[in-house]
Amino acid sequence: MNNKKRIIVGSSGASGMPLLIECLKIIKDNPDYESHLIMSKGAEITLSHECNIEMCDVLGLADYTYDESEIGAGPASGSFKTEGMVVVPCSMKTLSGIHSGYADTLLLRACDVTIKEHRNLVLCTRETPLSPIHLRNMQELSMMGNIWIIPPMMTFYIHPESIEEMTYHIAAKLLAPFGIEAPQYKRWTGNEIKTYD
Ligand SMILES: Cc1cc2nc3c(=O)[nH]c(=O)nc-3n(C[C@H](O)[C@H](O)[C@H](O)COP(=O)(O)O)c2cc1C
Numbered sequence: 001m002n003n004k005k006r007i008i009v010g011s012s013g014a015s016g017m018p019l020l021i022e023c024l025k026i027i028k029d030n031p032d033y034e035s036h037l038i039m040s041k042g043a044e045i046t047l048s049h050e051c052n053i054e055m056c057d058v059l060g061l062a063d064y065t066y067d068e069s070e071i072g073a074g075p076a077s078g079s080f081k082t083e084g085m086v087v088v089p090c091s092m093k094t095l096s097g098i099h100s101g102y103a104d105t106l107l108l109r110a111c112d113v114t115i116k117e118h119r120n121l122v123l124c125t126r127e128t129p130l131s132p133i134h135l136r137n138m139q140e141l142s143m144m145g146n147i148w149i150i151p152p153m154m155t156f157y158i159h160p161e162s163i164e165e166m167t168y169h170i171a172a173k174l175l176a177p178f179g180i181e182a183p184q185y186k187r188w189t190g191n192e193i194k195t196y197d
Helices: 017-028 041-050 055-060 092-100 106-116 132-142 163-178
Strands: 005-011 033-039 064-067 084-090 120-125 147-149
Touching (some): 005 106, 005 163, 017 041, 033 106, 092 106, 092 132, 106 120, 120 132, 120 163
Parallel strands (some): 084 120
């Protein structure tokens, strides 16, 4: 038993797998937190289309991993204490499951538990264009406490020199609600950009 804070990291089949990888790296580099990763089958397929990295190497970035079929695993229960959950990326199908409480996989069950326990839930929802159904699901979830809808929006005020820099910035934003301060995150202070250190 350690004293690290648990963050459940869910990942579903939307575009944005580099964001998942960056989030896992940031958590791994932080001595106070540990990641519990649940990837959907859709996430696995999307990963193979988007990144030159093997599934086993992504799993290796997490402290603990679960198959989405493991509906009796720790994250399926409210008594499994966590700081909350981030779903990165979050497909419109998974968004719909969260919105309706249709918890037929460990990923969706963990989201359901996170909501019922009033813990932080960050959804990196990704689709374009967005239909009225997608927008309604996001809007209604956003009205509940402790739910952050954070689509992977580009940021130009940091003058990113690479797509990796932009990815890092978004990943840092996704983890900020859990109190994680990504070291290279460029914070807007009004007149100038500052990093944490
Ligand atoms: C390469 C690729 C990219 C995709 N991008 C998106 C996306 O950005 N948003 C989305 O909602 N679905 C996207 N999909 C479709 C989902 O993967 C599909 O609806 C899947 O059933 C989602 O299941 P899951 O949420 O259980 O992972 C994509 C699929 C592929 C193969």
